[in-house]
Amino acid sequence: MDTMRDRFVPVLSRLLDEDPRVALVLAEIGAAAFEDTALRHPDRVINVGIREQLMLGVGAGLALTGLRPVIHTFASFLVERPFEQVKLDLGHQGAGAVLVSAGASFDVSSGGFTHMAPGDIALLDTLDGWTVHVPGHPDEAEALLRHAVGAGDDKVYVRLSVRSNTAAVPVDGSRLRTLREGRSGVVVAVGPVLDAVLAGTEGLDVTVLYATTVRPFDAAALRHAVAAAGTDVVLVEPYLAGTSAGAVTEALAEVPHRVLGLGVGRRELRRYGSPEEHAAAHGLDAGALRERIGAFLAGRAVVTG
CATH class of the missing domain: 3.40.50.970 (Thiamin diphosphate (ThDP)-binding fold, Pyr/PP domains)
Incomplete structure (x- = not known):
């Protein structure tokens, strides 16, 4: 490809x-x-x-x-x-x-x-x-x-990124897409982290939203998902962790909620390695995402890098 x-x-x-x-x-x-x-x-x-x-x-x-x-x-x-x-x-x-x-x-x-x-x-x-x-x-x-x-x-x-999901999703330049529906929280996957998020949340009772346009942020779609799936929201972004946390907070200003921002940590990794090794080091592989998302939804402490 x-x-x-x-x-x-x-x-x-x-x-x-x-x-x-x-x-x-x-x-x-x-x-x-x-x-x-x-x-x-x-x-x-x-x-x-x-x-x-x-x-x-x-x-x-x-x-x-x-x-x-x-x-x-x-x-x-x-x-x-x-x-x-x-x-x-x-x-x-x-x-x-x-x-x-x-x-x-x-x-x-x-x-x-x-x-x-x-x-x-x-x-x-x-x-x-x-x-x-x-x-x-x-x-x-x-x-x-x-x-x-x-x-x-x-x-x-x-x-643009060299990292890519295996299959494309129809996009329109504005809306979040709902790829799974659950009752125990909402996970928002941005761009090329989608495959890892889908693998990491397999079997979990969560709604997975897919974002390829993050500004403006589709607040209406998030509010709709939270109304059905609960007010725990996990953002998984392929750049600085928590970048869109403010957009989520603004979208849910009238709703008590919790937000976990996962993404690239602030600590500089000086052993440069491969892009895949960087993703794993920042906890963006499927196994680490499953552990961190599961801990958040269960109310346990989460290591965010």
């Missing part, structure tokens, strides 16, 4: 062919994959070199001229390094763009901490008006990318 980033290249190339508003801005990373596309559209495929702040500034300038820029590189270089430009060049100026990241939290684990970005969505949460998509399968990534590019002039972040 191809990866989400493998899918991104041909899909974006077709969008550039089909829509004269679409532009692509790169900072060297990924440029080789778009060489043929750049020959066809030299005015709308721009590689600024290793200048991530400039990449955001150029994208914002294109947006202000009426184009729909897609800006792409690793998450740590797209959100964290040029954050001031995300805040000012896009947000302050009211310029829309589609930021498409690769690398996720620890996909490029051999590259070290410079290439890891578990805090990217938490950082975007400090800004207003961002839509955030976290696909869990290449088919979902394609659907959400097309949705993002066609979303008027909104500010959209699409977070």
